[in-house]
Amino acid sequence: SQQGEEDPQALSIQEGENATMNCSYKTSINNLQWYRQNSGRGLVHLILIRSNEREKHSGRLRVTLDTSKKSSSLLITASRAADTASYFCATDAGNNRLAFGKGNQVVVIP
Amino acid sequence: EPEVTQTPSHQVTQMGQEVILRCVPISNHLYFYWYRQILGQKVEFLVSFYNNEISEKSEIFDDQFSVERPDGSNFTLKIRSTKLEDSAMYFCASSPVGVGETQYFGPGTRLLVL
Numbered sequence: 001s002q003q004g005e006e007d008p009q010a011l012s013i014q015e016g017e018n019a020t021m022n023c024s025y026k027t028s029i030n031n032l033q034w035y036r037q038n039s040g041r042g043l044v045h046l047i048l049i050r051s052n053e054r055e056k057h058s059g060r061l062r063v064t065l066d067t068s069k070k071s072s073s074l075l076i077t078a079s080r081a082a083d084t085a086s087y088f089c090a091t092d093a094g095n096n097r098l099a100f101g102k103g104n105q106v107v108v109i110p
Numbered sequence: 111e112p113e114v115t116q117t118p119s120h121q122v123t124q125m126g127q128e129v130i131l132r133c134v135p136i137s138n139h140l141y142f143y144w145y146r147q148i149l150g151q152k153v154e155f156l157v158s159f160y161n162n163e164i165s166e167k168s169e170i171f172d173d174q175f176s177v178e179r180p181d182g183s184n185f186t187l188k189i190r191s192t193k194l195e196d197s198a199m200y201f202c203a204s205s206p207v208g209v210g211e212t213q214y215f216g217p218g219t220r221l222l223v224l
Contacts, residue, residue: 030210042217043153043201050210088153096141096166098213100153 012107019076021104023089024069030094032065032072037086037103046074046087079108112136114216116202122222123192131187131219133202142185143203143213144177146170153201159185192223 031050035043049056049065056063062075086105090098115134123129135142144156158166176188199220203213
C-alpha cells in the first residue's frame with residue numbers, strides 16, 4: 001500500500017527563515033494533501049495538490065509535486081512562531097482513504 | 111466557517127467496555143471518515159462511509175468496530191469491547207464529495223483504555 005514518508009522528521013529554525021520538508025510515496029496518486037497538527041490537537045488542512053499539478057501556492061505555503069519521482073515538498077516562507085507544529089503529507093489514491101506519513105516536527109524559535 | 115466537531119474530547123474506559131465516539135460532520139458533506147493516531151505513530155485510516163453504508167475499510171476495522179449515521183447530523187464510531195491497544199486519538203473527517211477532495215478533520219477524541 002502507498003504511504004507518505006516525510007523527510008526530515010525534525011526541523012528547528014529561527015523566526016523569519018524558510019522551512020522545507022519533503023514527502024515521498026510509493027504508488028500512483030490522485031492527489032496529495034498537507035496537514036498541520038499542533039501538539040495533541042486536530043489536523044488542519046493546508047493545501048491539496050492534484051496529480052496533474054506541479055506547484056501550488058497558498059499564502060506563505062508553496063507545495064510542489066513531482067509524480068515521476070513520487071515526491072512532494074512543502075515550503076513555509078518567512079516562518080513564525082505560530083508555525084511550530086507537526087506537518088503531515090497524505091496521499092489519496094482515489095479510493096477515499098488518505099495514507100499519512102510519519103510527520104515532520106517543525107519548531108520555529110522566536 | 112463550518113467545522114467538524116467531535117465529542118467527547120477525552121474518554122477513559124476500562125478494557126472490555128463499549129465506547130461510542132461521536133462526530134458531527136460539516137452539514138453539506140456527503141462522505142465521512144474515521145482515522146486514528148496511536149501516540150507517536152502515523153494517522154491511520156479506519157473507515158469511510160457514504161450513502162448510509164461503508165465504502166472502504168482498513169484491516170484495522172475489524173468486527174469490534176462499527177459506524178452509524180443515526181440521524182441527519184451525527185456520525186458515530188462504536189468499539190464493542192475495547193482493548194488496551196485501542197488507546198489512541200480518533201479523528202472524524204468529512205468531505206463534500208468523495209474521491210480527490212479535501213477531507214476536513216475534527217479535533218479528535220483521545221481514548222484511553224485501562
